Amino acid sequence: MANPPVLASYPMLSASFLERLTGCLRPEAVLVEPHHVLVYECDGSTAFKSTPDAAVLPRTTEEVAAVVRLCSEEKVPFVARGAGTGLSGGAIPSEGGVVLSLAGMNKFLELDLDNRAALCQTGIVNLEVSRAVAGHGLYFAPDPSSQSACTLGGNIAENSGGPHCFKYGATTAHILGLTVVMPDGEIVHLGGPRDTVGYDLVGLFVGSEGTFGIATEALVRLMPVPETVKTFLAPFRSMEVACEAVSDIVAVGIVPAALEMLDRATIEVVEASVVAAGYPTDAEAVLLIELDGAAHGMERMEREIRAICMRRGATSFTVARDEEERARLWLGRKAAFGAMGRLSTDLYVQDGVVPRSRLPEVLVKVSEIAERHRIRVANVFHAGDGNLHPCIPYDGRDADERERVLEAGREIIELCVAVGGSISGEHGIGTEKSSYMGLLFSEQDLDLMSAIRDVWNPDGLCNPGKLFPTSNGCGEAASLPSVAAMPGAWI
Amino acid sequence: MANPPVLASYPMLSASFLERLTGCLRPEAVLVEPHHVLVYECDGSTAFKSTPDAAVLPRTTEEVAAVVRLCSEEKVPFVARGAGTGLSGGAIPSEGGVVLSLAGMNKFLELDLDNRAALCQTGIVNLEVSRAVAGHGLYFAPDPSSQSACTLGGNIAENSGGPHCFKYGATTAHILGLTVVMPDGEIVHLGGPRDTVGYDLVGLFVGSEGTFGIATEALVRLMPVPETVKTFLAPFRSMEVACEAVSDIVAVGIVPAALEMLDRATIEVVEASVVAAGYPTDAEAVLLIELDGAAHGMERMEREIRAICMRRGATSFTVARDEEERARLWLGRKAAFGAMGRLSTDLYVQDGVVPRSRLPEVLVKVSEIAERHRIRVANVFHAGDGNLHPCIPYDGRDADERERVLEAGREIIELCVAVGGSISGEHGIGTEKSSYMGLLFSEQDLDLMSAIRDVWNPDGLCNPGKLFPTSNGCGEAASLPSVAAMPGAWI
Numbered sequence: 001m002a003n004p005p006v007l008a009s010y011p012m013l014s015a016s017f018l019e020r021l022t023g024c025l026r027p028e029a030v031l032v033e034p035h036h037v038l039v040y041e042c043d044g045s046t047a048f049k050s051t052p053d054a055a056v057l058p059r060t061t062e063e064v065a066a067v068v069r070l071c072s073e074e075k076v077p078f079v080a081r082g083a084g085t086g087l088s089g090g091a092i093p094s095e096g097g098v099v100l101s102l103a104g105m106n107k108f109l110e111l112d113l114d115n116r117a118a119l120c121q122t123g124i125v126n127l128e129v130s131r132a133v134a135g136h137g138l139y140f141a142p143d144p145s146s147q148s149a150c151t152l153g154g155n156i157a158e159n160s161g162g163p164h165c166f167k168y169g170a171t172t173a174h175i176l177g178l179t180v181v182m183p184d185g186e187i188v189h190l191g192g193p194r195d196t197v198g199y200d201l202v203g204l205f206v207g208s209e210g211t212f213g214i215a216t217e218a219l220v221r222l223m224p225v226p227e228t229v230k231t232f233l234a235p236f237r238s239m240e241v242a243c244e245a246v247s248d249i250v251a252v253g254i255v256p257a258a259l260e261m262l263d264r265a266t267i268e269v270v271e272a273s274v275v276a277a278g279y280p281t282d283a284e285a286v287l288l289i290e291l292d293g294a295a296h297g298m299e300r301m302e303r304e305i306r307a308i309c310m311r312r313g314a315t316s317f318t319v320a321r322d323e324e325e326r327a328r329l330w331l332g333r334k335a336a337f338g339a340m341g342r343l344s345t346d347l348y349v350q351d352g353v354v355p356r357s358r359l360p361e362v363l364v365k366v367s368e369i370a371e372r373h374r375i376r377v378a379n380v381f382h383a384g385d386g387n388l389h390p391c392i393p394y395d396g397r398d399a400d401e402r403e404r405v406l407e408a409g410r411e412i413i414e415l416c417v418a419v420g421g422s423i424s425g426e427h428g429i430g431t432e433k434s435s436y437m438g439l440l441f442s443e444q445d446l447d448l449m450s451a452i453r454d455v456w457n458p459d460g461l462c463n464p465g466k467l468f469p470t471s472n473g474c475g476e477a478a479s480l481p482s483v484a485a486m487p488g489a490w491i
Numbered sequence: 492m493a494n495p496p497v498l499a500s501y502p503m504l505s506a507s508f509l510e511r512l513t514g515c516l517r518p519e520a521v522l523v524e525p526h527h528v529l530v531y532e533c534d535g536s537t538a539f540k541s542t543p544d545a546a547v548l549p550r551t552t553e554e555v556a557a558v559v560r561l562c563s564e565e566k567v568p569f570v571a572r573g574a575g576t577g578l579s580g581g582a583i584p585s586e587g588g589v590v591l592s593l594a595g596m597n598k599f600l601e602l603d604l605d606n607r608a609a610l611c612q613t614g615i616v617n618l619e620v621s622r623a624v625a626g627h628g629l630y631f632a633p634d635p636s637s638q639s640a641c642t643l644g645g646n647i648a649e650n651s652g653g654p655h656c657f658k659y660g661a662t663t664a665h666i667l668g669l670t671v672v673m674p675d676g677e678i679v680h681l682g683g684p685r686d687t688v689g690y691d692l693v694g695l696f697v698g699s700e701g702t703f704g705i706a707t708e709a710l711v712r713l714m715p716v717p718e719t720v721k722t723f724l725a726p727f728r729s730m731e732v733a734c735e736a737v738s739d740i741v742a743v744g745i746v747p748a749a750l751e752m753l754d755r756a757t758i759e760v761v762e763a764s765v766v767a768a769g770y771p772t773d774a775e776a777v778l779l780i781e782l783d784g785a786a787h788g789m790e791r792m793e794r795e796i797r798a799i800c801m802r803r804g805a806t807s808f809t810v811a812r813d814e815e816e817r818a819r820l821w822l823g824r825k826a827a828f829g830a831m832g833r834l835s836t837d838l839y840v841q842d843g844v845v846p847r848s849r850l851p852e853v854l855v856k857v858s859e860i861a862e863r864h865r866i867r868v869a870n871v872f873h874a875g876d877g878n879l880h881p882c883i884p885y886d887g888r889d890a891d892e893r894e895r896v897l898e899a900g901r902e903i904i905e906l907c908v909a910v911g912g913s914i915s916g917e918h919g920i921g922t923e924k925s926s927y928m929g930l931l932f933s934e935q936d937l938d939l940m941s942a943i944r945d946v947w948n949p950d951g952l953c954n955p956g957k958l959f960p961t962s963n964g965c966g967e968a969a970s971l972p973s974v975a976a977m978p979g980a981w982i
Contacts, residue, residue, distance in 0.1 A: 114848050137744065159687060170687065172694070173664070188935055194844045194877065194913045196650060196661065196698070197920060197931060198958065199940050203663070203694040207687070224744035253628065253715035294792070297785025353685045357605050386685065422685045429688060440688060444679055449690050451946040455939070467689065 013053045013098075017074050021054060021098070024066035029057040040081060040099040041092065044146070046346050046396050047406065048089035048431045052079075052099040059104050061179055061187060061216040068214065069185025071098055071461060079463040080214040082123060082151030085144075087349050088430030090158060090209050094465030102153050105216060108132045115193040116222045117176055122153030122215050129220060138222040141168040144426070145334060156215050159207030161426030163258035163290075163333070166384035168223070170426060172206040177219035180205065180212070183462035193219065204452075209428050210463035212456035226292035229257070230302060231326045234314040235283035239263060240360040242285035245312040246383040247356055249289070252308070254301050258290040259384030260333050263363070266378040266391070270332040273339035277332030283315065287383065288333055336380045336391070343376065343393035346402075350390040350409050351427040352416035359386060365415055366390050373408040375401070387425035388416070414439065429467045437469050504544045504589075508565050512545060512589070515557035520548040531572060531590040532583065535637070537837050537887050538897065539580035539922045543570075543590040550595055552670055552678060552707040559705065560676025562589055562952060570954040571705040573614060573642030576635075578840050579921030581649060581700050585956030593644050596707060599623045606684040607713045608667055613644030613706050620711060629713040632659040635917070636825060647706050650698030652917030654749035654781075654824070657875035659714070661917060663697040668710035671696065671703070674953035684710065695943075700919050701954035703947035717783035720748070721793060722817045725805040726774035730754060731851040733776035736803040737874040738847055740780070743799070745792050749781040750875030751824050754854070757869040757882070761823040764830035768823030774806065778874065779824055827871045827882070834867065834884035837893075841881040841900050842918035843907035850877060856906055857881050864899040866892070878916035879907070905930065920958045928960050 013021075013032075022030045031037055032054045041051045053076075058064045064080075071078040077097035084091060093099050105123035111133060112118065118140070120129055126147040130139040143162035144150055154160070156178070161170040168174075177191035191202035205212050236242035239261075246259055262270070267279045267286055279286050289305060291298055306317050320326035340347050354362045363379060370377035370392070378391045390412055394405045413423050413436055423429070423436045437446060450468055454460075504512075504523075513521050522528055523545045532542045544567075549555045555571075562569040568588035575582060584590050596614035602624060603609065609631070611620055617638040621630040634653035635641055645651065647669070652661040659665075668682035682693035696703055727733035730752075737750055753761070758770045758777055770777050780796060782789055797808050811817035831838050845853045854870060861868040861883070869882045881903055885896045904914050904927055914920070914927045928937060941959055945951075 114846055159691075161687075169664075172691065173660075186935065188933075188939070190936070192913075194846070194911075194916075195931070196652075196844075196917065197913055197915050198698075198928065198936075199943060200650075200663065200694055200698055201936075201939065201943075203691055204943075207689075207691055224746075227744075253718075255715075294785065294788025296787035296791065298788075300787065301785070353687075355605055355685070420685075422683075422688055424688050425685075426687065437689065440686070442679075444677065445681070445689075445692075448679070448692065448946070452690060452692075452695075452943060455942040455946060 013076065017070070017076065018054065020070055021056065021067065024070055025056060025058055025063045031055040031057070037099070040084075040101065043084045043086040043089055043091050045087045045089055045348065045432065047348055047402065048092055050092045050094050050096065052093040053096050055099040055101055057101050057104050061181065064100060064102075064214055064216050065181045065185045065187050067098065067100060068181050068183065072184045072459065075459065075461065077461045077464050080153065080210055082154035083125065083146070083149050085146040085150040086154055086158060086428065086430065087351065088158070088424070088428040088432040090428050090430030090466060091154070092431055094431060100214065102216070103151065106151075109217065111136070112193065117193050117219050118222055119217060119219050120152055122151060122156065122218050124152050126150050126152060126155060133222055134225070137225050139225050140220055141174055141223050142171045145337060152218055152220070153215055156206050156218060157208070157210045158426070158428035161382070161385070161387070163260050163382060165426070166259055166382060167255050167257045172203055174221045175202055175206050175218055176221055178202055178205055178215045179217035181214045181216055183213055183457040183459065191219070209430060209467050211453050211466055213462060228295040228298055229290060229292045229326065230298055231320040231329050232289045232302070232305060233279070233318040233329045234287045234289065234309040235280045235316060236285045236287065236312070236314055237283070239285045239363055241312045242287050243356070243359040243383065245287060245309050245314065246359075248308045248312065249305055250356065250384065252304060254304065256289050256384065257292040258288065259382070260288040261379070261381050261383040262286045262288070262333060262336065263379040265376065266336050266380045267332070269339045269343060269378055270336055273335065273342055275331055275335040275339055277328060277335070279332050280315065288329060333380065340378065340391055340393050344395050346394050346396035348392040348394060348405050348409060349427070350388070350392065350412050351424050352388045352413050352421060353425040354386045354388065354416050354419050354421035356383070356386045358419045358421070359383065362388065362415060362419060366412055369408050369411045369415070373404040375405055375408055382425070385425060386421065410436070431466060434465070434467055435469050437467070504567065508561070508567065509545065511561055512547065512558065515561055516547060516549055516554045522546040522548070528590070531575070531592065534575045534577040534580055534582050536578045536580055536839065536923065538839055538893065539583055541583045541585050541587065543584040544587050546590040546592055548592050548595050552672065555591060555593070555705055555707050556672045556676045556678050558589065558591055559672050559674065563675045563950065566950065566952065568952045568955050571644065571701055573645035574616065574637070574640045576637040576641040577645055577649060577921065578842065578918040579649070579915070579923040581919050581921030581957060582645070583922055585922060591705065593707070594642065597642070600708065602627070603684065608684050608710050609713055610708060610710050611643055613642060613647065613709050615643050617641050617643060617646060624713055625716070628716050630716050631711055632665055632714050633662045636828060643709055643711070644706055647697050647709060648699070648701045649917070649919035652873070652876070652878070654751050654873060656917070657750055657873060658746050658748045663694055665712045666693055666697050666709055667712055669693055669696055669706045670708035672705045672707055674704055674948040674950065682710070700921060700958050702944050702958055704953060719786040719789055720781060720783045720817065721789055722811040722820050723780045723793070723796060724770070724809040724820045725778045725780065725800040726771045726807060727776045727778065727803070727805055728774070730776045730854055732803045733778050734847075734850040734874065736778060736800050736805070737850075739799045739803065740796055741847065741875065743795060745795065747780050747875065748783040749779065750873070751779040752870070752872050752874040753777045753779070753824060753827065754870040756867065757827050757871045758823070760830045760834060760869055761827055764826065764833055766822055766826040766830055768819060768826070770823050771806065779820060824871065831869065831882055831884050835886050837885050837887035839883040839885060839896050839900060840918070841879070841883065841903050842915050843879045843904050843912060844916040845877045845879065845907050845910050845912035847874070847877045849910045849912070850874065853879065853906060853910060857903055860899050860902045860906070864895040866896055866899055873916070876916060877912065901927070922957060925956070925958055926960050928958070
């Protein structure tokens with residue numbers, strides 16, 4: 001009994017470190033009790049867990065910088081966390097150390113109407129940005145399903161998408177400037193409203209999954225609220241024809257604000273939940289289409305879309321008449337992930353991308369994979385982008401089931417890559433998919449990326465264990481030929 | 492007479508190097524005669540010149556890689572060049588060495604209708620991309636004034652803009668993937684049509700001004716040709732009210748495809764040239780406005796824009812009735828730079844950005860600067876973006892005049908920064924503005940950028956002397972306080 005058991009993978013923090021940590025911010029802003037830090041062991045995906053040794057609740061950029069400087073000096077790993085709604089384990093403290101929870105840094109700092117931009121602390125909830133500027137007819141476009149909970153900082157780290165990113169682009173298209181605490185504790189300001197000069201460090205930072213430093217303030221682009229929004233719902237008797245309708249709509253040159261699909265399994269779950277959006281339960285697929293923009297041209301687009309859907313065999317075509325009906329049509333889509341909580345204790349949401357034209361066959365194969373692994377899968381996805389979200393409810397306490405779920409997830413991703421797609425559309429690589437990076441990238445590509453990471457984060461203390469394959473990675477995935485290394489492989 | 496005079500700043504290339512160089516491609520594709528390489532001493536801005544020791548004309552990525560590998564082994568500097576239409580000296584061989592002219596690598600390789608993308612060699616002329624896909628109702632959006640001559644590779648290097656980038660974003664928003672010859676001669680493939688995973692290396696490469704490697708193929712995003720285009724011309728009695736009209740149009744939430752302004756000096760030059768676009772010569776400013784998109788909503792926008800212009804005192808409001816009239820309204824804008832060739836042997840086109848609301852006062856101060864330095868200045872600019880292009884015709888053979896022009900250019904840029912703007916909107920930093928980088932960026936920022944450059948280009952042989960301030964730089968500019976280093980300085 002000479003040695004006490006070591007609980008965390010990282011040696012527990014010394015008393016002197018904790019004392020200095022407390023000196024960086026208010027004493028009540030440092031959490032070290034096991035039942036306090038347990039909150040930070042995972043994000044929205046419970047499949048990946050790691051407990052920090054301490055969590056801190058900074059309120060200012062300077063407090064973040066002080067904590068980071070200390071961690072850098074003492075060689076303690078650290079990671080920033082927003083609302084913890086991520087789905088790839090991007091904010092979990094893979095090697096223990098300190099979690100910086102930025103949820104308290106939620107201030108809307110300044111509105112710049114001239115440049116249609118807003119300066120916010122990055123702990124602000126996504127939807128709060130739009131709420132704060134709604135009076136000026138403006139909004140922040142990226143709209144992840146979790147937008148009423150997730151924070152701007154998490155959106156920046158993961159380059160989050162959302163239904164409306166089909167038309168407006170993911171988060172990277174909406175970030176103009178950043179205040180970043182570098183991994184050595186230095187504070188830098190990148191970009192700005194008119195900055196098109198020098199290397200695009202803001203664009204590089206967005207989507208870097210917390211491996212370059214901690215963004216504490218962001219200057220975000222605001223867009224005018226569209227004059228009109230029209231929302232349609234079209235149920236189909238088969239997923240295949242529903243996907244063909246999507247391709248037809250895109251092919252005629254219409255750019256809907258959103259093109260969302262739910263399969264029969266999702267419809268059933270939604271309709272059996274308290275939400276009950278009123279989707280027809282005998283449909284094999286429901287397509288939710290939204291147009292936004294100027295009022296006039298919209299009628300013609302509506303006629304075109306209706307004609308395409310009916311020609312492809314839609315069993316009906318519902319047009320939301322007012323904001324209330326519109327909200328109801330969206331209800332099922334927005335509540336789908338939550339409704340799946342009825343099915344089991346845990347939910348694994350996969351995130352892969354395939355060419356639009358391959359959607360039907362890929363969905364059939366996803367069912368086959370699920371059947372083979374004796375798991376349920378429900379599909380709700382951004383059809384316009386070919387961005388799949390197979391949802392797999394499971395019981396995390398059942399180790400065998402958890403293994404089967406992760407294995408099915410891996411097969412789904414390999415399938416996406418095999419048809420010319422990608423290993424993630426918008427949830428990021430994080431902990432979950434670092435071992436899949438070899439499916440998309442050559443060793444050369446990964447070397448270049450990790451050399452760039454080393455410029456920002458030379459000691460690797462800032463969010464370690466993310467993005468890059470490690471020796472713990474999946475050997476099979478890493479040994480597959482690299483798509484990116486094949487000339488002309490893009491097309 | 493023991494030592495022959497050394498003409499270039501870089502020791503002339505050895506016979507063995509030249510022999511190996513000839514082995515990299517066809518013998519006729521290697522130019523070393525002084526009268527042959529002289530062509531490559533400058534780009535569209537004749538203010539900055541440096542002669543290469545050799546120029547090569549590769550046709551394939553492999554030939555580029557062979558030349559670059561040789562240069563890397565022999566420590567010879569090299570730089571890629573497209574059509575040489577750049578305006579910041581970005582493609583000049585600052586330290587001698589080898590110029591790789593990619594103008595012969597102009598193949599349209601593959602059209603991918605499913606992903607609305609095209610794979611092209613980067614020596615293709617910008618407009619040729621749109622021409623090749625016009626039959627499918629598609630086009631490539633970035634439209635620099637030089638689009639009938641400039642190449643895709645130059646657009647990528649400089650992240651080029653153009654009139655329609657106000658609505659559609661600069662080149663970076665339209666590049667999906669790249670084949671890059673790294674500075675050691677390795678060939679890598681970055682990005683792809685569905686690639687949102689890992690660090691955004693494509694976004695980082697675009698705008699890196701040739702300092703990261705040589706892009707030989709690009710997968711570009713294509714957009715549907717808008718259903719309708721409407722073009723309006725509004726002359727004003729003062730530049731101030733014309734600028735106010737621009738702000739009003741943007742403020743009501745209309746996003747025109749282009750918002751271009753010409754001042755009286757430009758109008759006079761254009762109307763005196765063979766072009767004679769029919770702009771009223773008694774106007775102090777002419778505003779060219781273009782809308783594109785769906786047909787129906789456009790009538791209301793036209794009414795709104797007309798009302799704004801008339802309220803702000805436009806002396807007339809012309810609507811182009813057909814494609815021919817539309818082309819005529821644009822003629823003056825597109826031919827403005829060329830028309831200035833009438834005024835003198837050389838033309839210096841400055842490129843700065845200011846907040847839209849500061850345009851009128853900045854233009855007054857630009858006139859004062861010109862007067863003080865006894866030079867002429869004509870303004871033609873992207874008013875929507877606040878992107879100024881003061882054009883200064885001069886005689887490059889007159890050293891004193893050249894000095895005065897460059898000094899006025901420097902003062903204009905300092906003025907832009909002083910009102911919260913930027914040192915370049917779309918022409919890049921290149922040779923011209925490397926000494927101004929300290930006006931925008933802190934030493935920290937520049938260190939971060941140069942460390943990232945060193946990852947790609949560790950020996951600094953790939954386009955040396957660009958982007959970063961050197962010891963030859965302008966001391967005054969470098970000693971000014973850094974805007975980016977001031978917290979909250981964005982707004």
